[in-house]
Structure formats: C-alpha cells, structure tokens
Amino acid sequence: MSDIIMMLLTDLIALAIGFFVGRALLKKTFQTKEAEAEIRANEVLKNAQQTAENIKKDKMLEAKEHFLKLKSEFEEESNKRKNIILQNEQRVKQMQQQASQMVEQNKRRENELEALQNKLNEQTEQAVKQTELAAKRKEEAEKMLSQQVAQLEKIANLTAEQAKQQLIDAIKGEAETRASGFIKQTIEEAKLTATKESKKIIIETIQRTAAEQAIENCVSVFNIEGDEIKGKVIGREGRNIRALEAATGVEVIVDDTPEAIVISSFDPVRREIARLSLHRLVQDGRIHPARIEEVVAKTKKDIENEINEIGERTVIDLGVHGLHPELIRMIGRMRFRSSYGQNLLQHSREVAKMCATMASELGLNAKLAKRAGLLHDIGKVWHEEQELPHALLGMELAKKYKEHPEVINAIGAHHDEIEMTSMISPIVQICDSISGSRPGARREMMESYVQRLRDLEALALSYNGVEKCYAIQAGRELRVIVDSENVTDEIASKLSFDISQRIEKEMQYPGQIKVTVIREMRSVAYAK
Numbered sequence: 001m002s003d004i005i006m007m008l009l010t011d012l013i014a015l016a017i018g019f020f021v022g023r024a025l026l027k028k029t030f031q032t033k034e035a036e037a038e039i040r041a042n043e044v045l046k047n048a049q050q051t052a053e054n055i056k057k058d059k060m061l062e063a064k065e066h067f068l069k070l071k072s073e074f075e076e077e078s079n080k081r082k083n084i085i086l087q088n089e090q091r092v093k094q095m096q097q098q099a100s101q102m103v104e105q106n107k108r109r110e111n112e113l114e115a116l117q118n119k120l121n122e123q124t125e126q127a128v129k130q131t132e133l134a135a136k137r138k139e140e141a142e143k144m145l146s147q148q149v150a151q152l153e154k155i156a157n158l159t160a161e162q163a164k165q166q167l168i169d170a171i172k173g174e175a176e177t178r179a180s181g182f183i184k185q186t187i188e189e190a191k192l193t194a195t196k197e198s199k200k201i202i203i204e205t206i207q208r209t210a211a212e213q214a215i216e217n218c219v220s221v222f223n224i225e226g227d228e229i230k231g232k233v234i235g236r237e238g239r240n241i242r243a244l245e246a247a248t249g250v251e252v253i254v255d256d257t258p259e260a261i262v263i264s265s266f267d268p269v270r271r272e273i274a275r276l277s278l279h280r281l282v283q284d285g286r287i288h289p290a291r292i293e294e295v296v297a298k299t300k301k302d303i304e305n306e307i308n309e310i311g312e313r314t315v316i317d318l319g320v321h322g323l324h325p326e327l328i329r330m331i332g333r334m335r336f337r338s339s340y341g342q343n344l345l346q347h348s349r350e351v352a353k354m355c356a357t358m359a360s361e362l363g364l365n366a367k368l369a370k371r372a373g374l375l376h377d378i379g380k381v382w383h384e385e386q387e388l389p390h391a392l393l394g395m396e397l398a399k400k401y402k403e404h405p406e407v408i409n410a411i412g413a414h415h416d417e418i419e420m421t422s423m424i425s426p427i428v429q430i431c432d433s434i435s436g437s438r439p440g441a442r443r444e445m446m447e448s449y450v451q452r453l454r455d456l457e458a459l460a461l462s463y464n465g466v467e468k469c470y471a472i473q474a475g476r477e478l479r480v481i482v483d484s485e486n487v488t489d490e491i492a493s494k495l496s497f498d499i500s501q502r503i504e505k506e507m508q509y510p511g512q513i514k515v516t517v518i519r520e521m522r523s524v525a526y527a528k
Helices: 002-156 160-207 227-234 236-248 268-284 289-318 325-336 344-361 366-375 390-400 405-413 424-437 446-461 489-506
Strands: 219-223 251-253 260-264 466-472 477-482 514-519
Touching: 227 236, 227 268, 236 251, 236 268, 236 289, 260 268, 268 289, 268 325, 289 325, 289 344, 289 366, 325 344, 325 366, 344 366, 344 424, 366 405, 366 424, 390 405, 405 424, 446 466, 446 477, 446 489, 477 489, 489 514
Parallel strands: 477 514
Antiparallel strands: 219 260, 251 260, 466 477
16 A cells, blocks of 8 residues: 555656656747747848838939939920020010111111102102193194195195095005014014924933833743743643633743743733742742642732832832822832833833923923823823723822822823813923833834834825825824925915824824925026
C-alpha cells in the first residue's frame, strides 16, 4: 500500500514539475515569437516608411515637373501674346503713318485743285472774250461770204445750192475712191500683221514642245525562252490558252514563230493585263486555269493601281492641282488608249504644254489653259457607252466634277460642237490640231491614206477650168492649177473657197487642209 502511495506521489510531483517546466518553455516560446513579430513589425514599418518617403519624393518631383511645364507653357503663351501685342502696335503705327501720309496727300491735292480751279477760271474768261471776238468776225465773214456768193451766182449762172451739190458729188466720189483704197490697204496690213504674229506664236509653241512618234499597235509580243515553256502556256488541248482568253478578253496567237507568243486586242488595257499575267505565270511555273484566273484578277488590281499612279504623276508633273480623283483616274487610263496610233496621254500632255505656252504668249491664264488642254479628250476614256461625241461627254464630266466654266467650254468646243465663249477655247482647238496633224503623230493604214489623197485630187479635178491637182504635205495641202484663159482671179478665189467647203462636207481627215489655187499666165516667144 505504501508503495502505491509513493508511486502516486512521485507521479504527482513529476506532473507538477512537468507542468511548470512546460509552462516555462511555452512562455519562453511565446516571448521568442513576440520578439520576432516585433522585429518583423519594425521592418514592415520601416519599409512602409521608406516606401512612403519614396512616393513622397516621386510626387514632389512630379509636382515640380508639372509646375515647370505649366510655367514654360505660361511663358510661351505670354511671349506669344507679347509678340501679338507688338505686331498690333506696329500695325497701328503703320496705319497712323499711312493715315498721316494720306492726309498730307489730300492737302496737296486740295492745293493743286485750287490752283487748277483758278487757272480754269482765267482760261474761261479768256475763252469768253475769244468767243465774242470770233462771233463778231463770223458775222463779218458771213456778210462777205454772202456778197461773194451773190457775185459767183451772177458769174456762173448757178445758185448756191446747185454749186454745193456739184462740189459735194465731186468730193464724195474722190473720198469713196480714197477710202476704198485705204480700207483695202489697212485690211492687207492687218492680215499681214496678224498672220505674222500668229505664225510666230504657233512656231514658238511648237519649238518649245517635245514631240514623239506614234508607235502604238494592236498586238503585243511576249518573248519566251523555249518550246517547253510554250507547251506549258498552251496546256493540255489548249485549255490554258482558252482560260487566259476568257479571263482577259484578248486573243492569244501561238504559231510556229520561235520563242514568241502574240497577244492581240484593240484594247491596250486588256493587252497589258494579259502580258503581265503571262509573265507572272511563266515566272511562277504553275500554269493551270485556276491559277490563271487568280493571277489575272491580281494583275487587274495592279493595273488599276498603276492607272491611279500614272494619273497622279501626270498632274504633278504638269502642275495641275485640285482635280477630282475620278478625273485623275481617267487621266491615268489615257496611257492605255490611242487614236490613229497616237497615245492619248502623250497627246493630252503635249496639248496641255502647248496651250500653256500659247496662253502665256497671249497674256492669258496659262494654268487654266494647261488644265483645259490636259482634259480636252477626257470623254474618250469614259468606261460607259454613250451616244454623245467625246467632246460633249468630256464637257458633261467636267461639269459633274465642278471644273472652271472656261475649262468646260474649251473641252466642249474643241471640235465645234458648241459655241466658244472664252479665249482659251480656240487655243485648245488649235493646239489639239497641231498635236494631231503634225508629221509622225498619227498612223493610218497605207491603203486608206493613199485613197484619201486620191479622193482629194479627184474632188478638185471635178471642177471646170482645173488642169492639174496635187495633194502634198501628207495630204494637208491641195495645190490646184487652173487654166488662166478660162479662170479669172475672182473665179480662182471663189474656186478655192468652194473646194474647201466641199472637202469639209464630203471627206474625213485629221487637222486641216490648205487649198491653194494657182493661176499662172505665161507668154512664150522664140528668137530665131
């Protein structure tokens, strides 16, 4: 029993000791954690203070920068206002000086007017005195004249009215003769002067304009390296050729010509699209109908972009500004159009430069003339079919895109479809004729060219009194030699007019044709 009690006491003592020891250890652990927590709290507080200090410094720097920025803006604004005030003060001073000068000028003019008024008063008084003297002398002269007339009537047995009528008739006949001669001489001198001046202006304009020869045609030749590539282009049973023709609207001719494929079409845009598409297909190597359609579609977009670039480059080169984008695009399309083999864009550029030169020579608005010359054939490249002539269609397009009225009239009147209302219109017509009718500008078929010359000569030979006829200067001049015994000078003059009118009505030709009738009298004798 005692052993049990001792064991219980020992356990209790051990438990108490363990309790106190554990409590002491727990307390020490809590103290250690509390110290660590305090240290961490101090570090956090220190970091927070450091962060706050940094934020404070950043904010102060931002505030300073903002202040300096506001200060600089305020100084700039104040300087601007000071400059404006100084400028206004200078203007006010200038206006004051001008006002004082005007006041001085007015005073001078008033003094001059007073002096003139006094002088006029003196001259008026003198004129009144002279008028009175003249009236007295007139009365005396009339008395003497009446006495002389009475004496002459007695001597000549004619009344004064009869003598006056005879004198008037004689003077009238002489005056008419002299007046007709003077009028004829004046007209000849005016014609000579006008002809010289017009030739001078036209020649200077042509000399200052660079011209090119017509080289456009209806086919393009695409060069290839060998028959293997030609076979790829043709495709199985010609399917690639058919696909290319269907996509572009051209005719592709593949014959025995070595290393060449011919692309034929009346539309240069289609030919160019087909040529570029074929070039890309050959370079790529993949040639089949689907690829052909894809390349042709891409080439069409590239050609449209090129057209816009050509139009923009043209207006920049010529210095024509403010054109509507649609007009610029149509100017670019001119590059791919031709008339009688003459490239339409080159023709329009040529006309624009000549119009500007001629307008400046005549003292007119050169910029408007250049603008009208560039746009005069714009109706030829309109993409929709119209029944109107290209000049009237171009005039409507110019109205639509709000061009200057003088430019609109020049476009519509350059082929005489409407009446000319400005001086620019005949300049555009003349320059268009010069550009289109100069040698080498346009190309016609040999048969039609020769036939036109034969028709010219036959037309002139159909008149009575015509002995010979020659079409020269590439059909731009018709020389008619008449019989001098049957045709007088008056008939020759009328004959040239009749032939020119008949040519205008019955024939088609570029530019103008000069009709020269030659009447020559020859006297031949032989010394034996």
